[in-house]
Amino acid sequence: MAFTPSGEDGLIAQTVRRFITERLQPLEARIDAADQVDRHEIQALKREVMQLGLFGYNMPGDLGGPGLSVTTQCIIDEELGRTTMPLAEAFGHLPGSLRFANVDQRAWLVQPLMRAETTIAYALTEPAAGSDLSAILTRGRKTDSGWVLDGTKHFISAAEDADHVIVLATTDKAAALKGRLTTFIVERGNPGLKILRRFGKMGWRGHPLSELALEDCFVPDSHVLGTPGQGFMAMMGTINNDRLMVAAKCVGIAQACMDLVLPHVRARKTFGQPLASHQAIQFSIADCDVEINAARLLVQQAARLADDVSPDFRIAASRAKLFASEMGGRVADRVLQIFGGAGYMTDLPIERYYRDVRAFRIGEGTSEMQRIQIARDVIERG
Numbered sequence: 001m002a003f004t005p006s007g008e009d010g011l012i013a014q015t016v017r018r019f020i021t022e023r024l025q026p027l028e029a030r031i032d033a034a035d036q037v038d039r040h041e042i043q044a045l046k047r048e049v050m051q052l053g054l055f056g057y058n059m060p061g062d063l064g065g066p067g068l069s070v071t072t073q074c075i076i077d078e079e080l081g082r083t084t085m086p087l088a089e090a091f092g093h094l095p096g097s098l099r100f101a102n103v104d105q106r107a108w109l110v111q112p113l114m115r116a117e118t119t120i121a122y123a124l125t126e127p128a129a130g131s132d133l134s135a136i137l138t139r140g141r142k143t144d145s146g147w148v149l150d151g152t153k154h155f156i157s158a159a160e161d162a163d164h165v166i167v168l169a170t171t172d173k174a175a176a177l178k179g180r181l182t183t184f185i186v187e188r189g190n191p192g193l194k195i196l197r198r199f200g201k202m203g204w205r206g207h208p209l210s211e212l213a214l215e216d217c218f219v220p221d222s223h224v225l226g227t228p229g230q231g232f233m234a235m236m237g238t239i240n241n242d243r244l245m246v247a248a249k250c251v252g253i254a255q256a257c258m259d260l261v262l263p264h265v266r267a268r269k270t271f272g273q274p275l276a277s278h279q280a281i282q283f284s285i286a287d288c289d290v291e292i293n294a295a296r297l298l299v300q301q302a303a304r305l306a307d308d309v310s311p312d313f314r315i316a317a318s319r320a321k322l323f324a325s326e327m328g329g330r331v332a333d334r335v336l337q338i339f340g341g342a343g344y345m346t347d348l349p350i351e352r353y354y355r356d357v358r359a360f361r362i363g364e365g366t367s368e369m370q371r372i373q374i375a376r377d378v379i380e381r382g
């Protein structure tokens with residue numbers, strides 16, 4: 001098993017790292033402070049990433065993506081962990097459920113996304129349904145020519161500006177409990193789609209999370225993604241890939257923290273000695289090093305299982321997501337402490353990593369949901 005990317009993967013990692021260093025890092029502090037991105041600026045960056053052949057890097061070849069292995073996608077995600085959430089979007093991580101797009105939808109929905117002309121959000125979570133999607137209340141009512149949606153969604157990433165929102169809804173009362181949900185594509189400008197508000201939040205600045213309402217929101221039959229009742233599968237079918245992406249990003253965040261702290265512990269002196277010579281600091285560094293490597297190995301193992309289409313991938317992805325997202329928090333916290341006051345100030349990106357990594361224990365399935373899945377699997381296997 002390769003521990004550091006080599007060959008083509010090594011070149012891709014270098015390309016992504018260079019783009020982040022040269023094109024994205026100079027923008028990070030401004031966007032974080034303003035908590036706002038300029039759509040045109042991000043679109044221009046997306047076009048540059050298209051020139052690199054890496055835009056929509058998680059999309060398969062038949063959808064117009066580069067068709068990379070999951071192992072290679074994880075290498076990219078680890079690099080993307082070094083930058084901010086809104087800027088990582090320049091690489092166009094698109095919803096896996098687009099695989100369910102039919103021929104027509106591929107033309108009017110997927111192709112403009114792959115050309116970076118449009119953007120898309122996905123809306124699963126509701127005020128009364130997050131971890132437990134069987135509690136979804138958003139309802140799709142059939143009419144002669146389509147569906148009418150009613151409901152509220154919240155914490156939806158990048159929805160306020162999105163050209164399309166994928167909405168998960170139930171079509172009859174019993175359907176949700178049986179996992180029969182349906183995904184609808186709602187277009188920007190639909191009079192039944194209202195952005196109610198933008199949430200204030202801890203991190204991910206420049207990447208807005210919104211609450212939105214669907215009120216008598218008509219969508220034609222052509223805007224069902226997949227078939228009615230297939231929505232849960234459409235959204236969950238690729239959730240393990242998304243979980244693994246989160247895990248890889250957390251490894252990237254932790255590694256970026258380490259890369260910043262190592263020169264500091266060598267250079268900074270207290271009580272006449274470099275920080276690096278104090279045993280308490282050494283122990284902290286050793287714990288970070290071991291945990292980062294352990295998380296990276298879990299990511300690589302899960303990615304390999306995904307590429308082998310192994311049934312063990314699901315739990316391997318949960319394991320990687322659980323460990324890496326919690327590890328990322330511990331490493332950012334330890335590194336902030338080693339920097340002392342400087343770690344708390346915005347001159348360095350450590351406080352931002354500390355804020356940003358926290359969300360990964362919640363999104364794409366909380367730590368508790370991963371523990372439930374892992375425990376069930378371990379206990380069932382005996």
Ligand SMILES: Cc1cc2nc3c(=O)[nH]c(=O)nc-3n(C[C@H](O)[C@H](O)[C@H](O)COP(=O)(O)OP(=O)(O)OC[C@H]3O[C@@H](n4cnc5c(N)ncnc54)[C@H](O)[C@@H]3O)c2cc1C
Pocket residue numbers: 122123124125129130131132154155156157158204209359362363364365366367368369
């Ligand atoms: C930064 C960020 C971005 C997001 N982006 C999106 C997005 O783009 N689209 C979208 O649809 N959603 C998005 N979400 C929402 C996210 O998916 C949900 O917050 C997440 O699934 C948890 O749901 P919840 O917040 O309703 O918590 P709840 O489900 O109410 O859970 C609350 C707490 O209880 C725990 N818990 C629940 N049930 C159990 C149990 N049986 N046993 C033990 N513990 C339990 C949970 O783990 C959690 O800690 C985003 C969230 C964040 C923070």
